[in-house]
Amino acid sequence: MSNKVLIVTGDAAEVLEVYYPYYRLLEEGYEAVIASPTQKTLHTVCHDFIEGWDTYTEKPAHQLQSHLGFADVDPSEYAAIIIPGGRAPEYIRGNAELPRILQHFIDADKPIGAICHGAQVFLSLPDYSYFNGRTMTAYNASRLEVERLGACYADETLHVDGKLVTGHAWPDLPGFMREFLKLVREDAATTEADAEALTS
Numbered sequence: 001m002s003n004k005v006l007i008v009t010g011d012a013a014e015v016l017e018v019y020y021p022y023y024r025l026l027e028e029g030y031e032a033v034i035a036s037p038t039q040k041t042l043h044t045v046c047h048d049f050i051e052g053w054d055t056y057t058e059k060p061a062h063q064l065q066s067h068l069g070f071a072d073v074d075p076s077e078y079a080a081i082i083i084p085g086g087r088a089p090e091y092i093r094g095n096a097e098l099p100r101i102l103q104h105f106i107d108a109d110k111p112i113g114a115i116c117h118g119a120q121v122f123l124s125l126p127d128y129s130y131f132n133g134r135t136m137t138a139y140n141a142s143r144l145e146v147e148r149l150g151a152c153y154a155d156e157t158l159h160v161d162g163k164l165v166t167g168h169a170w171p172d173l174p175g176f177m178r179e180f181l182k183l184v185r186e187d188a189a190t191t192e193a194d195a196e197a198l199t200s
Contacts, residue, residue, distance in 0.1 A: 016046075
């Protein structure tokens with residue numbers, strides 16, 4: 001079982017939604033690999049909520065170095081994938097390499113985590129059948145994208161449907177990462193048990 005987890009993102013990723021998963025994965029002993037359309041220094045943003053505003057505000061946040069470009073990603077090397085939100089999903093979904101990356105995790109039934117606007121990237125897939133009958137959540141502004149995929153939109157801020165973990169926004173990161181890591185560990189334990197059964 002691979003010890004690597006892929007994070008796909010780009011410029012204008014919400015700072016907490018990329019840094020929090022990245023450091024939690026490192027803390028747990030996983031190799032967290034950040035991929036973006038091209039390998040570069042990414043510019044993250046801080047989304048916040050102000051009383052009286054109908055939507056969020058955005059300010060520049062920390063810079064973050066990605067490790068490789070999408071074209072260099074071999075998804076078979078990774079145990080799971082995380083898709084942070086912010087505005088990054090809106091534009092990385094147009095990258096021609098992204099669908100093959102996403103499709104691998106779907107076809108291999110590996111853990112997939114998408115938070116906030118992260119669900120927008122799934123619209124890059126040529127086939128939405130994976131989402132038929134599934135329930136997932138996302139930031140409320142992405143509800144239309146979730147429903148366009150054919151999934152049911154969950155009003156709760158955290159939802160787990162099989163190997164798909166979705167969260168509403170950065171305040172939900174503790175539960176999001178708890179459930180995501182639980183799935184990664186369960187996959188690893190199953191793989192180890194299967195390997196031991198073959199050798200016994």
